[in-house]
Amino acid sequence: MTNALILGVVEGLTEFLPISSTGHLIIVGSLLDYTDEQSKVFKIVIQLAAILAVCWLYRGRIARVVRHMWKPTPERRFALNILIAFMPALVLGVLFHHTIKTYLFNPLTVAGALIVGGLVILYLERRPPRVRFAEMDEIGWREALKVGFMQTLAMFPGVSRAGATIMGGLVFGLSRQAATELSFFLAIPTMLAATVYDVYKARDLLVMDDLPVFGVGFLAAFLAATLTIKALLRYVSNHSFEVFAWYRIGFGLLVLITAYTGLVSW
Template identity: 80%
Template sequence: MDELLLLKALILGVVEGLTEFLPISSTGHLIIVGDLLGYTDAQSKVFKIVIQLAAILAVCWFYRVRLLEVVIGLWQPGRERRFVVNILIAFLPALVLGVLFHHAIKTYLFNPLTVAAALIGGGLVILYLEHRPQTPRFTTVDDISWREAFKVGLAQTLAMFPGVSRAGATIMGGLVFGLSRRAATELSFFLAIPTMLAATVYDVYQARAMLVFDDVSVFAVGFIAAFITAMLTVKTLLRYVSNHNFIVFAWYRIGFGLLVLITAYTGLVNWS
């Protein structure tokens, strides 16, 4: 096995784990970094699906106690059943629009320059929202009604455009609709489970012909790197949002997006 290919897998696994749950777009970063590394072939597309699954499992493991409580309490009326209903309602808009537009988005929007533009635009939106006065009406995920869940689900659909960031759309949407920072962040984590799992299963099915045993070691390196990094990122982000806003992520998005556009304009990087 090519050691350089394993190194690329390690780097992209870390990138996925670091960016999936931050409001900076994991898909955008994988497209840009993958292009920079020259890892854009058919194998890379399946690889990115596999490491996304690792990030999902990291969230499931981090919240394993809560998820077990949900499974146990689902069969009777109460908090846990309401939680599941809210997550499913929030997931519904992405499910419907994903089925309708998934192919078109993958075909026409997955390139570094569109991602750079979305990174900058999303950063400006975060700056605007963070400078608005905010008075949270819901301090925990369990406090919200189906209406707030559905509104956040609508916000999540903006992330179908690569570079917007699923985490960014859901967290900012949560803040706009009255959730506290921690509640909006946790809702983003929980909503990621059905959303990313559905997208991953669909993508794996579509790419099933490209799954070959020879790629196992590459996929394993990326999977492990993404799982460990995602676990650390989720834990760190929850601690961070208790005392900070998201402005630093906005400036990062703008800076990174401008860097891609400048390198493209000057010819320093030949983005595909």
């Protein structure tokens, strides 16, 4: 139960921050020695909780899109942009999902990606801002597609889906608020598709006896994700993402140093 609580909180806190939830789950799971078959299904369950947190917080907006997307309205344009942005991850995910999970899901590759990603964020944050789209609804399909391709970089564990989409949005002219909200909405189809696929692949590992453990992790991830999303939206209104870059670099170096010195057997 303790492992479930810790990892649920880790998932909720990191899923929508540009610091890589997958990377943190791999590293923390390794530290807790929770890497068995049950852990694979557990991580799927808590990822679903994070998706539902976004759906809950934006339930009004989602309901409006569902009601009006069948007519030539701004809601239809919004839905099409999300679909367009989702397509690169869908295609490349199907092609390379197995290879990436087999060869790249380990703490040392994650640490390297955390450091490189942190350096990229620092570089991008020190460029003069070029805001062309103050609101998420103002972007066209070209910007949506570009951000979608940026999201595919997060297939490499440790890059961060949120980090790739938010920083990609900033590069392509979105305001901080718009890039962050786009990242939230793009997470819904992307993470839902990944969850459904992973559940199907791991269907033989589903056991009723695991429900209490999964329930604890699910609730922890949902609550932590809800609080994190609200806090991040307040934060980005007048702060840069540099603090997350320095955190990524520091955390990645810590993992590499402990591995090199033998303090932790990763």
